[in-house]
Amino acid sequence: MGQTNEQAQIAAFQEDKIVQEGIGHLRKLISMKSIFAQQIGLLEVATYLKNLFESAGAEVILDQSHTAPFVMARFAATVPNAKTLIFYNHYDTVPADSDQIWLKGQPFELTMDETHMYGRGVDDDKGHITARLSALQSYQAKNDGQLPVNVIFIMEGAEESASVDLDKYLVKYKDQLSGADLLIWEQGHRNALNQLEIAGGNKGIVTFDVSVQSAELDIHSSYGGVIDSASWYLLSGLQSLRSPDGRVLVDGLYDQVQEPNEQELALVEEFALTSPENLTEIYSLTLPTLLEERKAFLKRLYFEPSITIEGLSTGYLGQGVKTIIPAQASAKMEIRLVPDLDPQDVLDKVRKQLVKNGFDRVQVDFTLGIKSYRSDMTAPAIAKVIELAKKLTVDGVSVLPTSPGTGPMHTVFHALQVQIAGFGLGNANSRDHAGDENVKIADYYSHVQLIEELIASYE
Incomplete structure (x- = not known):
């Protein structure tokens, strides 16, 4: 019996000297912690990348102007009037502390x-850096070192913390980056049907802290029937911002939402696999999803804002009982944004809504914000990627105009005005940000092949 496609890809992966050299670099990169949230290892990893890309023949800039160093590596085309292809990646990761279980x-x-x-x-996002570099090197090895297109890697170190200062770096290097034909986003996944997802956008986000101080000190709970508490006050205020079915109850918010067009709705209807049943199975949900009807569910997930309580803190949570009325309560909040919603404007609306609803004592403090972006999936450069992927992907492709996740796509597009498409080497259970983050070996190698073919398409 012959090999399956996965077995054949694994065998080719193992025999590919250029890819195996890249895996050696990936091994080193993963061993080097680079966590913006903890200010660990950013310069060390940026310097490693600088040396790696210089060794591969790139002209490299390592810019330390801001907290997270920025790395830009340029491989010049060997033909005149060549177009430019940009890869956006990030070398920072989320932590992997004791709260996560790793079995592998x-x-x-x-x-x-x-x-x-x-x-x-390995998936988010260092594996994509080494895979894409290996693809470029593989093309050059087969073509006497030639390149039909300028290839630029831009690698930031704060993506997991709202891409702090990325906009400043993009402005600084705008002249070298503008006018590109296409920008390939940091990563992407295959879905549960093993189709390669090609996405053209993502949601934005505004995160904020809310707090209430109801008294100078905690009060004996015997007064619970006559004295309000910070806990009840804050919970009631937050509840007033969301309907039972999850709709955001903030005046004027939906008036600014950019509605999806017919093509975008059709793409999601055809290719999106996420469903109430799917989420219930994946996360072992014990509460029902807020929407059950498929079209409404998908429209909310991909094209509408949502509000979430990320965490709550109030009162006594130690061992035993402490009969108090808490004087303080706080929460961390987020609202996922869609195109035409501005983070600061949305937060201003939240503040006004809380006052209107009778909760003027809730203090609202901005923490971070990113706007949303949605690509034109019919743009020629993106259409070319889709056709290449269809030819090279055994199980087919899934084309989505946006994703429910968040990243700095709007920041990049606003600065560079370049078409953006996202696809990568992850799988439906890559477990990004969780324990046992993983990629399939076959998917890693398939990504190398697709990027190599993308470079070749500019011949």
Whole structure:
């Protein structure tokens, strides 16, 4: 019996000297912690990338003007009047602390079994950096070092913390980056049907802290029937911002929402696999989803804002009982945004809504904000990627105009005015940000092949 496609890809992966050299670099990158939230290892990893890309023949800039160093590596085309292809990636990761369980090796070690690779950043996002560099090197090795297109890698170190200062770097290097034909986003996944997802946008976000101080000190709970508490007050205020079915109850918010067009709705209807049943199975939900009807569910997920309580803190949570009325309560909040919603404007509306609803004592403090972006999936450069992927992907492709997740796509598009498409080497269970983050070996190698073919398409 012959090999399956996955087995054939794994065998080719193991025999490919350029890819195996890249895996050696990936092993080193994963072992080097680079966590913006903890201010660990950013310059060290940026310097490693600078040296790696210089060794590969790129002209490299390592800019330390801001907290997270910015790395830009340029490979010049060997033909006149060549177009430019940009890869956007990030070298920072989320932490992997004791709150996460890793069964497949240690988080900051690249662990491999027969079919998968594991490690913090193997998918999000260090694995994409090494795979794409290997693809470029593979093309050059087969073509006497030639390149039909200028290729620029831009790599930031704060993506997991709202891409702090990325806009400043993009402005600084705008002249070198503007006019590109296409920008390939940091990552992407195959869905549960093993189709390669090609997405053209993402949601934005505004996060904020809310707090209430109801008294100078905690009060004996015998007064609970006559004295309000910070806890009840804050919970009531937050509840007033959301309907039972999850709609955001903030005046004027939906008036500014950019509605999806017919093509965008049709793409989601055809290719989106997420469903109430799917989420219930994946997360073992014990509460029902807020929407059950498919079209309404998908429209909310992809094209409408949502509000979430990320965490709550109030009162006594220690051992035993402490009969008090808490004097303080706080929460961390987020609202996911869609195109035409501005983070600061949305937060201003939230403040006004709380006052209107009778909760003027709730203090609202901005923490971070990113606008939303949605690509034109019919743009020629993106259409070319889709056709290439269809030819090279055994199980087909899934084309989505946006994703429910968040990233700095709007920041990049606003600065560079370049078409953006996102696809990558992840799978439906890559477990980004969780324990046992992983990619399939076959998917890693398939991504190398697709990027190599994308470069070749500019011949």
